[in-house]
Amino acid sequence: xxxxxxxPDADGADRAREAVPARPDSETARSQAAPRRxxxxxxxxxxxxxxxxxxxxxxxxxxxxxxxAGQFTAVVxxxxxxxxxxxxxxxxxxTPTGGRIQLEEPAGVARRNVPPKRIMFQEPRLLPWARVxxxxxxxxxxxxxxxxxxxxxxAALAEVGLADKAGQWxxxxxxxxxxxxxxxxxxxxxxxxxxxxxxxGALDALxxxxxxxxxxxxxxxxxxxxxxxxxxxxxxxxxADRILVVDEGRIALDVRVDVPRPRRRGDPDLAALxxxxxxxxxxxxxxx
Amino acid sequence: xxSTLLDxxxxxxxxxLLPVLALAGWQAAVSAGLVSNRFMPAPFDVARAGxxxxxxxxxxxxxxxxxxxxxxxxxxxGGIGFAxxxxxxxxxxxxxxxxxSVQMVRNVPHLSxxxxxxxxxxxxxxxxxFLVALGVFFxxxxxxxxxIRSVDPGLVEMGRVYGMSxxxxxxxxxxxxxxxxxFVGLRYGLGIMWLTLIVAETISASSGLGYMAMQARExxxxxxxxxxxxxxxxxxxxxxxxxxxxxRATLAWNPAYRTA
Numbered sequence: 001x002x003x004x005x006x007x008p009d010a011d012g013a014d015r016a017r018e019a020v021p022a023r024p025d026s027e028t029a030r031s032q033a034a035p036r037r038x039x040x041x042x043x044x045x046x047x048x049x050x051x052x053x054x055x056x057x058x059x060x061x062x063x064x065x066x067x068x069a070g071q072f073t074a075v076v077x078x079x080x081x082x083x084x085x086x087x088x089x090x091x092x093x094x095t096p097t098g099g100r101i102q103l104e105e106p107a108g109v110a111r112r113n114v115p116p117k118r119i120m121f122q123e124p125r126l127l128p129w130a131r132v133x134x135x136x137x138x139x140x141x142x143x144x145x146x147x148x149x150x151x152x153x154x155a156a157l158a159e160v161g162l163a164d165k166a167g168q169w170x171x172x173x174x175x176x177x178x179x180x181x182x183x184x185x186x187x188x189x190x191x192x193x194x195x196x197x198x199x200x201g202a203l204d205a206l207x208x209x210x211x212x213x214x215x216x217x218x219x220x221x222x223x224x225x226x227x228x229x230x231x232x233x234x235x236x237x238x239x240a241d242r243i244l245v246v247d248e249g250r251i252a253l254d255v256r257v258d259v260p261r262p263r264r265r266g267d268p269d270l271a272a273l274x275x276x277x278x279x280x281x282x283x284x285x286x287x288x
Numbered sequence: 289x290x291s292t293l294l295d296x297x298x299x300x301x302x303x304x305l306l307p308v309l310a311l312a313g314w315q316a317a318v319s320a321g322l323v324s325n326r327f328m329p330a331p332f333d334v335a336r337a338g339x340x341x342x343x344x345x346x347x348x349x350x351x352x353x354x355x356x357x358x359x360x361x362x363x364x365x366g367g368i369g370f371a372x373x374x375x376x377x378x379x380x381x382x383x384x385x386x387x388x389s390v391q392m393v394r395n396v397p398h399l400s401x402x403x404x405x406x407x408x409x410x411x412x413x414x415x416x417x418f419l420v421a422l423g424v425f426f427x428x429x430x431x432x433x434x435x436i437r438s439v440d441p442g443l444v445e446m447g448r449v450y451g452m453s454x455x456x457x458x459x460x461x462x463x464x465x466x467x468x469x470x471f472v473g474l475r476y477g478l479g480i481m482w483l484t485l486i487v488a489e490t491i492s493a494s495s496g497l498g499y500m501a502m503q504a505r506e507x508x509x510x511x512x513x514x515x516x517x518x519x520x521x522x523x524x525x526x527x528x529x530x531x532x533x534x535x536r537a538t539l540a541w542n543p544a545y546r547t548a
Contacts, residue, residue, distance in 0.1 A: 116451075118449070118450075121442065125440075125443055127460065127464070128541050129464040129465075129539075138450050138460075141451045141456065170541075171541065171543050185450075
């Protein structure tokens with residue numbers, strides 16, 4: 001059953017390319033995604049023939065991709081394969097050298113209510129001179145009154161379990177707590193797309209597992225589109241609906257993870273899938 | 289309860305232990321005849337000279353004149369240095385236009401301009417203001433520029449992603465990030481401010497603390513000379529204490545500046 005989900009290399013890439021023009025496909029993909037209670041406010045992402053070069057060195061080389069609204073997609077690959085660049089391009093932090101990126105807002109939403117796109121970086125990037133609650137309120141820059149911002153920031157802090165740290169300086173928090181504050185800041189505005197750029201890479205193993213559970217729970221509640229870049233295949237397998245392996249600026253493998261949630265750590269299906277992806281990454285097995 | 293009060297008292301008194309011991313030793317050395325009164329008056333003689341100068345009002349006038357020069361010169365030089373530091377930190381064009389010139393002028397010891405300044409301004413107020421402003425300008429400029437340059441680019445990018453306008457980015461990210469470095473410049477500037485002012489007043493002035501000390505030298509009033517020097521020490525300490533308080537108030541987030 002699970003092995004059906006793993007598509008051979010070339011086939012997967014083709015599928016991703018085909019998915020771009022075929023709009024109705026996103027409907028079926030959404031219905032296939034894990035059941036979700038929260039409001040469907042996710043943003044669909046369509047990328048066509050994307051190219052990016054730094055000083056003549058090609059990082060993204062004609063990449064096609066469609067991510068349906070609300071999907072949790074993980075991007076894995078060796079370091080330097082272009083996965084972080086892909087994420088930064090989708091977020092608009094880099095300008096593409098060529099190609100097109102289209103973010104498709106959920107239908108029937110007034111233009112000024114369009115959910116924002118947010119990113120969580122590898123480092124928390126909190127303002128050291130702002131109290132924890134004010135750091136979360138940075139996520140509401142330009143939205144609502146000062147009091148509203150504070151109230152929503154406090155609610156978001158409670159969501160990540162740090163309500164009692166609201167008045168503290170970031171310097172007094174542990175690494176995991178800081179990353180939770182950064183998560184609250186990313187989520188406080190109710191984003192339609194949350195990009196996660198190896199946000200758990202610097203945390204210890206136990207804290208990381210706790211954070212993964214937190215991210216999964218909030219994603220299930222809020223229904224945003226999540227795009228996780230990680231070098232930890234186990235993390236990708238535990239969290240994502242779909243895993244993309246990026247190699248030399250293209251999608252080398254596109255895998256659906258059809259394991260129901262909540263997923264159990266050490267599940268043999270997940271372990272098998274992780275093994276397959278690792279093999280592909282290491283290039284030990286003939287991929288196609 | 290009582291012990292914490294004592295602890296607190298001890299903590300407050302500790303920094304003054306050395307100065308008080310030095311004064312006591314000094315008094316003892318002079319009283320015992322180890323040091324001639326003509327070269328080094330005893331602390332009590334200096335205090336007497338201070339009281340005398342204070343009662344005629346001469347001390348206060350000179351102190352006031354010096355303080356005013358110091359503050360005005362600092363405000364002018366520091367203000368320009370801060371503004372140019374900001375401009376060059378935020379704009380590549382501004383830096384390209386001015387930084388080389390500033391670096392060239394910086395390498396001229398500003399006190400070497402005293403003869404020129406006397407030729408230009410005589411011994412008027414402009415001369416002192418000019419020298420103090422020039423001296424204070426460089427440390428404030430250089431440290432403001434460095435502070436802005438060293439703001440974590442990751443934080444700036446974060447601010448942009450979260451939709452901060454340029455003004456907001458400056459107020460909430462760049463300026464607070466540059467503040468510790470700006471304070472370093474402020475402290476250097478304050479030191480240079482006193483140094484420049486005293487030298488300028490000693491060489492060319494008709495009022496002020498430096499002038500008071502020079503005049504006392506002509507009349508061999510060693511106690512007044514020492515008095516002037518002690519006042520410099522106290523003023524320096526005062527300026528430092530004010531900066532510290534300002535640092536504590538604005539940099540409370542930084543573990544390095546937190547009290548206790």
